[in-house]
Amino acid sequence: MSARSTLRALPTLLRIGVSEAVAYRAEMFVWVLSTTMPLIMMALWTAVAREAPVGAYGSQDFVRYFLAAFVVRQMTGAWAAWMINYEVRQGTLAMRLLRPISPLWGYAAENLGAMPMRLFVVVPIASFAVYTVGWRSVPETVWGWAFFLVSLFGGWLITFLVNVAIGTLSLYMESSTKLMDVWLALFFVCSGYLYPVDLFPPVWRTIIDWLPFRYQIGLPVELMTNAHGFGEALGLLGRQWLWVGLMLVISLGLWNRGLKRFAAFGG
Amino acid sequence: MLRRYLGLLGVQLRASSLLAMQYRGDFVIEGIISLFWTATALAPLFVVYRERESIAGWSFGEALLVIGWFTLLQGILEGAINPSLTGVVEHIRKGTLDFVLLKPADAQFLVSTARFLPWRSINVLAGLGLFVYGFRLIGRAPSPVGVLASLVLLGTSVLLLYSLWILTVSAAFYVVKVDNLTYFFTSIFDAARWPASVFRGALAFVFTFVIPLAVMTTFPAEAMLGRLPWTSLLWAVVGSILFAFLSRRVWLHSIGHYTSASS
Numbered sequence: 344m345s346a347r348s349t350l351r352a353l354p355t356l357l358r359i360g361v362s363e364a365v366a367y368r369a370e371m372f373v374w375v376l377s378t379t380m381p382l383i384m385m386a387l388w389t390a391v392a393r394e395a396p397v398g399a400y401g402s403q404d405f406v407r408y409f410l411a412a413f414v415v416r417q418m419t420g421a422w423a424a425w426m427i428n429y430e431v432r433q434g435t436l437a438m439r440l441l442r443p444i445s446p447l448w449g450y451a452a453e454n455l456g457a458m459p460m461r462l463f464v465v466v467p468i469a470s471f472a473v474y475t476v477g478w479r480s481v482p483e484t485v486w487g488w489a490f491f492l493v494s495l496f497g498g499w500l501i502t503f504l505v506n507v508a509i510g511t512l513s514l515y516m517e518s519s520t521k522l523m524d525v526w527l528a529l530f531f532v533c534s535g536y537l538y539p540v541d542l543f544p545p546v547w548r549t550i551i552d553w554l555p556f557r558y559q560i561g562l563p564v565e566l567m568t569n570a571h572g573f574g575e576a577l578g579l580l581g582r583q584w585l586w587v588g589l590m591l592v593i594s595l596g597l598w599n600r601g602l603k604r605f606a607a608f609g610g
Numbered sequence: 611m612l613r614r615y616l617g618l619l620g621v622q623l624r625a626s627s628l629l630a631m632q633y634r635g636d637f638v639i640e641g642i643i644s645l646f647w648t649a650t651a652l653a654p655l656f657v658v659y660r661e662r663e664s665i666a667g668w669s670f671g672e673a674l675l676v677i678g679w680f681t682l683l684q685g686i687l688e689g690a691i692n693p694s695l696t697g698v699v700e701h702i703r704k705g706t707l708d709f710v711l712l713k714p715a716d717a718q719f720l721v722s723t724a725r726f727l728p729w730r731s732i733n734v735l736a737g738l739g740l741f742v743y744g745f746r747l748i749g750r751a752p753s754p755v756g757v758l759a760s761l762v763l764l765g766t767s768v769l770l771l772y773s774l775w776i777l778t779v780s781a782a783f784y785v786v787k788v789d790n791l792t793y794f795f796t797s798i799f800d801a802a803r804w805p806a807s808v809f810r811g812a813l814a815f816v817f818t819f820v821i822p823l824a825v826m827t828t829f830p831a832e833a834m835l836g837r838l839p840w841t842s843l844l845w846a847v848v849g850s851i852l853f854a855f856l857s858r859r860v861w862l863h864s865i866g867h868y869t870s871a872s873s
Contacts, residue, residue, distance in 0.1 A: 377794040383801045383813075387658070390666050390808045397661050524643060528650040537654050544660070 352444050353452065360456015368460065375464050378416050384537050385409035398541055404568075407480045408539055410472040411567040415560055416536065417461045418495055421503040423450040424523045427510030436605065447507060447598065454503060483569055490576050491566040497583040498559045504590035505555070507598060514601035535561025555590070558583040618715060622723040630728050640729045648681055648736045651803065666807040671747030673805060675831040678740030680803045683767055683826060685733025687799070691775050694724040696792055699782045707868070718776070718861055741834070752834045759833040759843055766850040767826040771799075773850070773857035774821065780857075783864040802827045822849065 364371060388405040391397055400408065427450070430436040439446035472480035482488045509526060512519040531537055533556035540551055540561050551557050562579055565571060571579065655677060659670045668676070698721045701707035711717050745751060752760075778795050798821060801809075806824030809817055817823045825846050832838040 373791065373794050377797040380797060380800065383804075384654075386809050386813050387654075387804055390810070391658055391662060394662075521639060521643060525646065528647055532650050532653045538657050542657055542661075 349444055349448060353448065356444075356449060356452035357456050360453045361459055362456075363453060364457040364460040371457065371460055374420075375417065375461075378413070380531075381409040381412040381416065381536065384412075388538065398539075400539060400541075403476045407472060407476045407568050408564060410468055410476075410480065411564045412536055412560060414465050414469055414472075415495065415498065415563045415567065417465050418458060419499040419502050419559060419563070420457070420461075421454050421499065421506045423454065423503060423506035424510035425520065426450060426453075427507070428513045428520055428523075431510075431513045431605065440602070440605075450507070451503060454499070479569055480567075482567060486573060487566065487569060487576075490580060491563060494558075494563040494566050494580060494583060497580070497587050498563045500587045501555055501559050501583070501590055504587070504594040508590065508594035511594065511597045511601045514604050530556050530559065533557065534559050535564060539565075552582070555586045558586050615715070615719060618719070619723055622720075623726065626724070626726045627728055630726070640727075641732045644685075644730065644732050645736060648733065651681070652677065666805060668805045668807070669748070671744045671749075672831065672835060674740050674744035674747065675834055676805050676827050677803055678737045678744060679767075679827040679830045680737075681740060682734050682737030682764075683771060683802070684799070685730045685737065686768055687771055687775075687796075688733070689727045689730025691722075691772055692792065693727050694722055695775050695779050697721065697724050698779050699791065702782055702868075711865070711868075717865060718858070722772070722776075748835075753836045756834050756836040756838075759838060760830040762843065763825075763830040763833055763846060766846045767830065769850045769854050770822055770826055773854045776857040776861050780860045780864040783868055799823070805831070822853070825849065 385406060385408075388397070388400070388409070389402045392400060392402045392405055396402075396404075427436070430439070436446065439449060442449075469481060482491045505526065506523075509519050509523050512522060533540075533551050533554055535557055540548065540557055543551060558579075562583055565579075566576060655670075655673060658665060659673070663669065665673070698707070701710060701721070710720055713720060775795065778791055782791060801817060802823040806814070806817060806828040818825070829838055829842060829846055833843070
């Protein structure tokens with residue numbers, strides 16, 4: 344499979360992803376409703392900050408932070424782990440393998456194809472944030488926007504690649520959805536989804552700075568709400584893409600080795 | 611009539627415990643995962659209370675009681691309510707619900723008792739552990755009357771939870787692709803982790819009257835602390851019975867409009 348024909352197939356794959364997202368819009372709506380955690384955390388933290396600010400965060404900052412967290416979560420979603428699990432168990436992965444293009448591109452295109460639909464939720468929320476808590480809710484500079492978009496893409500890539508890695512593990516064991524649950528639990532606690540990572544005790548902070556979770560949600564959110572200067576932001580972006588690279592190596596390695604073990608009917 | 615249904619319940623319970631025994635390895639793994647979840651669920655609490663002594667009138671120990679009730683109910687939800695009713699969604703998709711409807715017993719009863727996951731009882735134990743720890747932090751024991759009231763509220767909470775689930779499942783008759791419904795439900799239920807007085811404005815209204823989360827975890831915790839007014843207890847009982855009645859009507863309505871796989 345040459346790189347050129349992969350590139351030629353991509354627009355079509357993306358188009359399929361978009362039409363699938365449009366076809367199952369009710370499902371997407373339900374999913375959006377089930378990611379309301381940031382809004383609940385927002386209610387909680389503004390209640391905490393009512394008397395006095397928490398660290399650097401006042402009530403308004405929490406509103407800004409959690410609306411951004413909601414937006415980032417919408418735009419970095421991936422569900423390849425469940426798909427791979429399901430398709431391995433059902434044996435339908437064989438269908439995908441028959442195509443002259445790696446199934447991973449298919450999964451990726453399905454995820455990315457859902458993003459345009461998500462904008463219908465994300466843009467109003469972001470506008471609402473700007474309306475209620477001011478322009479600091481979105482990047483204020485041009486480089487800020489650029490960094491934010493890059494971090495958003497990086498965050499999605501980490502999420503997607505972790506999904507692929509854990510999904511692929513279902514080729515080694517019966518089902519890896521349990522493992523995904525464990526990952527998700529760590530993700531919720533360490534990613535900045537439930538509270539800004541600044542609020543962790545310093546020792547924890549250092550550990551979390553080196554773990555991948557923060558770069559899935561926390562970093563894009565911080566960049567969206569103008570939490571860092573240029574130099575600091577650049578350093579954090581570097582770490583994020585280091586994780587992207589590492590995850591790429593891990594997940595592709597697992598995938599290629601795992602496929603050799605895949606023996607559905609006819610295989 | 612009642613005896614027949616009790617007998618049926620026995621049969622269903624035996625069948626699902628046999629099924630669970632088949633996968634003994636799962637018991638350990640599931641147990642570890644559910645303890646792990648409980649531990650991570652506590653993390654936000656520690657972060658919040660690192661900042662303040664009390665939040666919206668709840669001290670750390672008191673908030674632990676709410677989380678204890680949440681964990682306990684989660685165990686019941688995931689052990690007894692979720693598994694069998696997720697089966698309904700599967701039935702609808704595959705068209706095998708017809709077989710259930712043909713059986714000479716109430717369909718809601720049959721689908722609600724189809725499957726149990728006994729290992730989720732670990733969650734119930736974790737919840738009880740949190741109660742003990744919470745009360746040790748507060749420095750006194752719950753009053754006997756309070757415990758009694760909280761037991762009544764346990765009944766109403768389970769009834770509310772079950773009715774909410776029935777309503778969610780009824781939605782499955784109308785929406786085609788519903789894999790996400792479980793996630794939707796559990797993520798809404800997640801808000802019950804926090805004392806209801808934390809929420810203000812629109813959220814407070816929704817969580818008290820529309821999705822009565824406040825009644826499920828905050829009320830029992832307050833009852834244990836001996837500060838729940840009797841009128842609230844009465845309202846919880848009346849409200850949950852009304853809610854159960856409503857969900858039963860909705861279920862019958864959706865079953866009535868269900869066009870089976872072959873028609």
